[in-house]
Amino acid sequence: MDFGPVGIFVLVVTSACSFLLARWLSKRMREKRRERERQAREAAASRQVRRARERRARR
Known part of the structure; x- marks a missing residue:
């Protein structure tokens, strides 16, 4: 597979968005x-x- 500069950029942006979404x-x-444990x-x-x-x- 050959990725051009646009493909690499899209890959990097998608990876960053995925990482941030997972952290959130x-x-x-x-x-x-923690809230459930505090209530318990x-x-x-x-x-x-x-x-x-x-x-x-x-x-």
């Missing part, structure tokens, strides 16, 4: 996962706090 999507996925931690802490409050109320 990966960042969004990581942010969503808060929910777990809330249960612990509620149970501790119930134990104190029984005394």
